[in-house]
Amino acid sequence: MAVEFKDYYEVLGVPRDASQDDIRRAYRKLARAYHPDLNQESDAEERFKELGEANEVLSDPEKRERYDRLGSQWRAQERSTAGDADFEDFFDRQGFGGGDVRFEFGDGDFSDFFGRLFGNGAGMRTSGPLRGLDREALLELSLEDALAGGRRRLTVEGGRGIDVNFPAGVRDGQLIRLAGQGAPGRDGGPPGDLYLRVRLKPHSTFRRQGDDLDVDVAVAPWEAALGATVPVPTLTGTARVKVPAGSSSGRRLRLRGRGLAKQGGGHGNLHAIVKITVPKHLSDEERELFEKLGEVSEFDPRKTRA
Amino acid sequence: MNEQESVELAVIARQAGVRITLVRRYVEFGLFEPASAPSQPPRFAPSSASRLAKAERLRRDLGLNYAGAVLACELLDRIRELEDRTR
Numbered sequence: 001m002a003v004e005f006k007d008y009y010e011v012l013g014v015p016r017d018a019s020q021d022d023i024r025r026a027y028r029k030l031a032r033a034y035h036p037d038l039n040q041e042s043d044a045e046e047r048f049k050e051l052g053e054a055n056e057v058l059s060d061p062e063k064r065e066r067y068d069r070l071g072s073q074w075r076a077q078e079r080s081t082a083g084d085a086d087f088e089d090f091f092d093r094q095g096f097g098g099g100d101v102r103f104e105f106g107d108g109d110f111s112d113f114f115g116r117l118f119g120n121g122a123g124m125r126t127s128g129p130l131r132g133l134d135r136e137a138l139l140e141l142s143l144e145d146a147l148a149g150g151r152r153r154l155t156v157e158g159g160r161g162i163d164v165n166f167p168a169g170v171r172d173g174q175l176i177r178l179a180g181q182g183a184p185g186r187d188g189g190p191p192g193d194l195y196l197r198v199r200l201k202p203h204s205t206f207r208r209q210g211d212d213l214d215v216d217v218a219v220a221p222w223e224a225a226l227g228a229t230v231p232v233p234t235l236t237g238t239a240r241v242k243v244p245a246g247s248s249s250g251r252r253l254r255l256r257g258r259g260l261a262k263q264g265g266g267h268g269n270l271h272a273i274v275k276i277t278v279p280k281h282l283s284d285e286e287r288e289l290f291e292k293l294g295e296v297s298e299f300d301p302r303k304t305r306a
Numbered sequence: 307m308n309e310q311e312s313v314e315l316a317v318i319a320r321q322a323g324v325r326i327t328l329v330r331r332y333v334e335f336g337l338f339e340p341a342s343a344p345s346q347p348p349r350f351a352p353s354s355a356s357r358l359a360k361a362e363r364l365r366r367d368l369g370l371n372y373a374g375a376v377l378a379c380e381l382l383d384r385i386r387e388l389e390d391r392t393r
Contacts, residue, residue, distance in 0.1 A: 031368055037360050037382070052367075127366050129323040131359035189323030192356060 005074055006113045008054035008067065016068075020059065027055040036133055045133075045183075053110050063118065070117060129189035135182040136175075139166065139196040143203045143213070146170050147235050147260060156181055156194060164196065169261025171211070172200040200260075205233055211268030212259045214252075218277040219243055232272045234258050241272050249276045312341050312349035321355030322362070329358060335372045337361055337379060 009016050012026045031052075032038065036045040057063045139152065149168030153161050166176055175195045182192025200208060207214040217232050227245030231238045234255065241253055251274040259268025279286065315333075319326040332338070333348070338357060340348035357379060365375035 028369070035364065035367055037364055038378075048367075128325075130362055130366075131322045131324075131355060133359075133363075134356045185323050189359075190321060192359065 003112045003116050005071075006050075006053070006111060007071075008058050011050050011054040012058065014058075018058075020061070023055070023058045027051060027059065031055075049110075053114050056110070057114070057118075067117065128187060130186045131189045132183035132185040132192040134192040134195060136195045136197055138199055139164070139176065140199050140201050141166070141170065142201055143206055143208065143260065144235050146172075146198065146200055154196075157183060166196075166198070169267075170198045171261060171263060172198060172208075174198045206235070206270075208260070211262045213268070213270045215270060215272055216275045217241070217243075217253075217272040219247070219274050221276055221278060224248065224274060224276045232270075234270055235260075239270075243274060247274045249274055311352055313352055313354065314347060314349050318350060318354045318358060322358045324358065324362065328362070331372060332358055332361060332376070335376045337376045 009018070012018075012023060012030065014022050014026045018026070031048065034044045034047040034051060036048055039048075057067050135157070137154065137156075139154075145166075147168065149166055149170070152164045152166065154164055155161055162178070162181060164176070164178065170176070175197055178194040178196065180191050181194035184191050202208075205215060213235070215233060217230060219228070219230060223230065223243060224247045225245065227243060227247075229240050229242050232241045232253075232255070235258070239255055239258065241255065243251075243253065247253075253272040253274065255270040255272060257267045258270035262268055282290065313321075315326055315329050319329045322329070333340075338350050338354050341351060342349040360382075361372075361375040361379050364370055364378050365372065370378065
């Protein structure tokens with residue numbers, strides 16, 4: 001495996017001749033900026049680990065000297081081989097590390113580069129086991145899935161896939177806790193938890209209003225005037241809804257319990273909203289009938305509305 | 307919070323991977339409040355272990371003392387509250 005050279009001075013943003021005080025100050029400032037408990041950016045944790053590693057080496061005069069020696073040799077070699085030097089070979093030739101050193105970083109805290117330079121876990125400051133970070137991930141669900149429950153395959157820390165069962169009736173913003181699926185612990189501490197924040201995706205048919213749903217139901221003028229029983233889509237299928245005679249557009253017909261799950265049990269309602277729809281093109285007969293209706297009717301929608 | 311949802315000191319220690327004396331110390335510094343009647347053995351919110359781990363990471367990584375770590379956690383809570391409210 002190719003090991004990449006790490007410029008610890010660059011990581012801390014200090015010059016090569018920085019004093020120990022400069023290095024300490026730079027580390028402290030950056031550590032506060034990138035600590036994963038303080039910084040929610042996705043690359044903060046990676047940056048913070050890098051900072052810790054750079055500080056581990058540069059704040060220790062002995063390690064710093066060894067690193068400086070390697071760095072100048074490495075740069076010299078890079079120049080002479082036009083930049084495609086193999087670091088692995090380089091290490092062996094220069095007598096850093098050695099064939100008998102195994103590089104295993106179970107905790108993944110420090111890089112292979114560090115291991116190659118100082119041996120397995122050399123001088124890593126430990127202060128006892130500690131539980132790892134909790135993680136949060138988004139679980140985007142359709143309204144149908146949220147109502148029915150189901151299973152999702154998610155990729156978590158370290159590229160592992162896990163199957164997540166989510167119960168029927170999860171709500172928007174709800175947190176689902178997966179114990180032990182967060183970041184690994186330190187020094188053998190237990191892992192953190194993974195929290196899935198449920199987000200309900202917008203639906204092409206239903207509009208969500210909290211736990212209630214709205215759906216438009218197209219109705220012909222004569223159905224609206226005379227009353228009719230029409231099919232209305234629900235999250236689980238189709239319901240038949242009675243549109244009372246004399247229903248105008250915008251009338252809300254409530255289908256009790258056909259909405260989303262409510263906090264503390266039960267379900268919200270589905271509202272079928274009457275939307276009177278007229279034919280775009282009329283046949284001759286239809287036109288005649290509408291004209292006749294217009295002649296005989298005394299209905300004035302502008303008047304009765306008031 | 308009912309009984310099933312609260313945990314005792316030893317459980318927090320195990321879940322956080324630390325010694326119980328450390329949990330007691332954070333209780334003294336007010337990182338979390340007991341959720342039970344004063345006469346009973348203290349029980350705490352189930353999120354206590356991850357809260358303790360957060361405080362302890364901050365303390366170890368940033369060179370804070372206990373009071374500083376607890377303060378940082380409380381400020382983080384307030385930031386989160388404010389962010390939730392403006393969302």
